[in-house]
Amino acid sequence: MCNISLTLIPPFDLRVTALHQTYSQSRFGADGYLDGAYVRALEINSQPLLAVVHATGTTDMPFLSLEITGEGVLPSIRQSVAESMTRMLSLDLDLRPFYTKVRGDSLLHQVTQSFYGLHPPQTASVFEAIVMAIIGQQISGAVARALRIRTAQALGIPLVVDGGTLHTFPNAVAFMNAGHDGLRTLGFSNRKTEYILDIAARAADGQFEFDDFARLSNTEVTARLTQIRGVGTWTAQWVMLRALGRTDQFPAGDLALQRVISQHYFDERPVDQAEAAAFAHERWGKYAGLATTYLFAYIRTLRMRKAG
DNA sequence: AGCCAGGCTCTCG
DNA sequence: CGAGAGCATGGC
Numbered sequence: 001m002c003n004i005s006l007t008l009i010p011p012f013d014l015r016v017t018a019l020h021q022t023y024s025q026s027r028f029g030a031d032g033y034l035d036g037a038y039v040r041a042l043e044i045n046s047q048p049l050l051a052v053v054h055a056t057g058t059t060d061m062p063f064l065s066l067e068i069t070g071e072g073v074l075p076s077i078r079q080s081v082a083e084s085m086t087r088m089l090s091l092d093l094d095l096r097p098f099y100t101k102v103r104g105d106s107l108l109h110q111v112t113q114s115f116y117g118l119h120p121p122q123t124a125s126v127f128e129a130i131v132m133a134i135i136g137q138q139i140s141g142a143v144a145r146a147l148r149i150r151t152a153q154a155l156g157i158p159l160v161v162d163g164g165t166l167h168t169f170p171n172a173v174a175f176m177n178a179g180h181d182g183l184r185t186l187g188f189s190n191r192k193t194e195y196i197l198d199i200a201a202r203a204a205d206g207q208f209e210f211d212d213f214a215r216l217s218n219t220e221v222t223a224r225l226t227q228i229r230g231v232g233t234w235t236a237q238w239v240m241l242r243a244l245g246r247t248d249q250f251p252a253g254d255l256a257l258q259r260v261i262s263q264h265y266f267d268e269r270p271v272d273q274a275e276a277a278a279f280a281h282e283r284w285g286k287y288a289g290l291a292t293t294y295l296f297a298y299i300r301t302l303r304m305r306k307a308g
Numbered sequence: 309a310g311c312c313a314g315g316c317t318c319t320c321g
Numbered sequence: 322c323g324a325g326a327g328c329a330t331g332g333c
Binding site: 140142231234299 | 312314
């Protein structure tokens with residue numbers, strides 16, 4: 001199987017980007033960072049496969065190559081896998097204007113140095129982003145991570161890698177087959193179970209295609225997504241950040257973001273959603289979504305420091 | 309033990 | 322309209 005080379009805009013650090021996707025684990029559901037490679041279990045045209053991305057060179061001048069493994073993988077899908085990886089690793093995104101913008105920012109300048117070359121990783125589908133966001137609603141990061149892993153392991157298609165296993169993100173039919181009881185057993189609340197089953201039905205109905213969202217403005221996407229039960233502004237913004245690459249989105253309703261803003265820019269004085277939104281857009285402008293990614297990278301290091 | 313987590317919906321003044 | 326209850330479960 002020959003490799004495909006992927007073009008990108010530097011700086012790009014594969015390790016930092018992949019570990020952001022895996023919550024610093026070697027394996028997290030469908031994503032892995034193994035032996036220096038980003039590994040992702042994908043289902044393309046009902047075909048389970050592994051996409052493996054290797055990097056050589058430096059962060060400022062990296063070279064990426066894509067390898068595809070799986071049984072009976074037809075050469076004809078190689079191009080779609082390459083496009084998925086390009087999108088999921090935000091390879092076409094230029095970080096430099098953002099770095100320039102935050103040069104004078106007391107917190108973000110430091111964070112962008114620590115995570116230099118972090119491109120905001122994306123989900124494989126809009127459906128995946130919606131479900132992942134709903135899982136994360138209200139509950140702590142630890143609970144959300146446990147639930148996400150449990151869900152992938154129970155409902156995704158297993159693919160063996162390096163003696164371990166990665167699972168594809170469960171498709172809509174897998175959620176529907178699990179049904180109400182199956183999802184409750186995994187630890188979803190009654191409400192979230194209902195939301196996700198409805199969303200799975202919509203996904204199976206073809207309502208979450210990338211192409212349909214691509215031509216919609218942020219406002220239009222928000223309007224469309226928040227019509228769905230279980231999806232509020234916060235969730236819609238996360239979907240835009242995680243699946244649609246809208247790097248201007250700032251989920252100001254997010255408690256963790258409000259806290260970090262309060263601590264670093266308001267001398268611990270609590271800020272509410274409106275204040276956080278006004279601050280973020282005034283300070284980071286159209287890069288507020290990139291600021292979100294980096295702030296969460298930073299927030300996660302705080303938690304790990306606490307735990308470890 | 310009890311309270312809070314990377315929200316959202318529904319209900320009730 | 323705004324305020325408040327309830328939700329699942331892991332960690333402190």
